[in-house]
Amino acid sequence: MSGLLDRRLLLVTGKGGVGKSTVAAALALRLASAGLRTLLCEVNADRRLGRMLGHPEVGSEVTPVEANLAMVDLEPDASMREYVLSKIPSQRVYRAVFENRLVRYFLRFIPALAETVMLGKVMWHLRQWPDAPGGFDRIxxxxxxxxxxxTLLGVPHSLVSALPSGPMSTEADWMLELLTDPVITSTVLVSLPEELPVNETLELAQALRSRLKVRIGAVVLNQSVQSRFGPGNLAALSGRPGLTALAQAYEEDARRTEGSVERLRAIDAPLVQLPRLVSPALGRAELEALGDVLAEGLR
Ligand SMILES: Nc1ncnc2c1ncn2[C@@H]1O[C@H](COP(=O)(O)OP(=O)(O)O)[C@@H](O)[C@H]1O
Ligand SMILES: [Mg+2]
Structure with a gap:
């Protein structure tokens, strides 16, 4: 398996709507089918992933959904509750304190508290690897x-620089170590063959590398279109304006794809192009097919 698929924590990121969830699901399916115990995490999401994979919706409990694959939707409130309950083992005290409106109001002012706890939870699952029963080979x-x-990935950095040494700073230290260890953690940057998403991907790559010191394992150009209609084909369509316009629009997308590939090469990470699929809703079969393209491109 490739460098990227050998990493234990794969962080899939990119602009909204570019195909992050699609890529995350395709990767998770691929890893699970290779026999690796895989946890697919969404963050406070719409829980679409379960349905895309043909399973019931999964909430904030880690839930096995098929062989080698479990899912969870990390919700800040639920993670917070789980974390606090692990420290004060009483639902009653939790309710009295954390469901108190005044307390909730003040908690909002602790910067990124929920994010910290959530990231801590992911990292905790990772720390269970690989010996503990129920542990995961890949997240x-x-x-x-x-x-x-x-913001989420910046949390351990801010904590390490802000906290005086003590038990909390020890937690923050290991979170930062895991996140920045290129053997353990890698990011997958998803982009689209359009100007703005490509700009954002280039900026994101810069921020991840220089500011957050996180490895970039792959850039995925989703919804790529390959040229199909040469001048000869277009000439053959003359006299059929509707078809000509369609073919021209298609070729325009193909040119945008080529231009985007050019620009994304600047990131200096393996680049994989995923085809634009035409099925109305992407389901399991499509995700498996995309997983194959990813695995092939990352070999
Ligand atoms: N390669 C693809 N071909 C066709 N449609 C796609 C492809 N990748 C994603 N989509 C569709 O694009 C939309 C956004 O994808 P999604 O994975 O939800 O993006 P994100 O998680 O980044 O917001 C969804 O409707 C999804 O089905
Ligand atoms: Mg999504």
């Missing part, structure tokens, strides 16, 4: 869109 994290993802 695929379908991150929220770019800005929020950078």
């Amino acid at each position: 695929v994290l379908d991150l929220p869109a770019t800005g929020h993802a950078l």
Whole structure:
């Protein structure tokens, strides 16, 4: 298996709507079918992933859905609750304290508290690897869109620089170590063959490398279109304006794809192109096919 697929924590990120969830699901299916115990995490998401894979919706409990594959939707509130309950083992005390409106109001002012706890939870699952029963060989994290993802991944850095040494800073230290260890963690940047998403991908790559010190394992150009109609084909369509316009629009997309590939090469990471599929809704078969293209491109 490739460098990327050998990493234990795969963080899938990119602009909203580019295909992060699609890529995360395709990767997770591929890893699971290779016999690796895989956890696919969404972050406070719409829980579409379960349905895309042909399973019931999965909530904030880690739930096995098929051989070698479990899923979870990490919700800040649920993660927070789980974390606090692991420290004060009483639902009653939790309710009294954390479901108190005044307390909730003040908690909002602790920067990125929920994100910290959530990321800590992912990292905790990772730390269970590989010996503990129920541990995972791979964790695929379908991150929220770019800005929020950078905040989330920036949490361990901020904590390490802000906290005085003590038990909390020890936690932050190991989170930062896991996140920046290129043997353990890698990111997958998903983009589209359009100017703005490509700009954002280039900026994201810069921020991940220089600011967050996280490895970039692959750039995925999703919805790629390959040229099909040469001048000869277009000439053959003359007299059929509707078809000509369609073929020209298609060729325009193919040119945009080529231009995007050119620009994304600047990132200096393996680039994989996923085809634009025409099925009305992507289901399991499509995700498996995309997983094959990813695995092939990353070999
Ligand atoms: N390669 C593809 N071909 C066709 N449609 C795609 C492809 N990848 C994603 N889509 C569709 O694009 C939309 C956005 O994808 P999604 O994975 O939900 O993006 P994100 O998680 O980045 O917001 C979805 O409707 C999805 O089915
Ligand atoms: Mg998504």
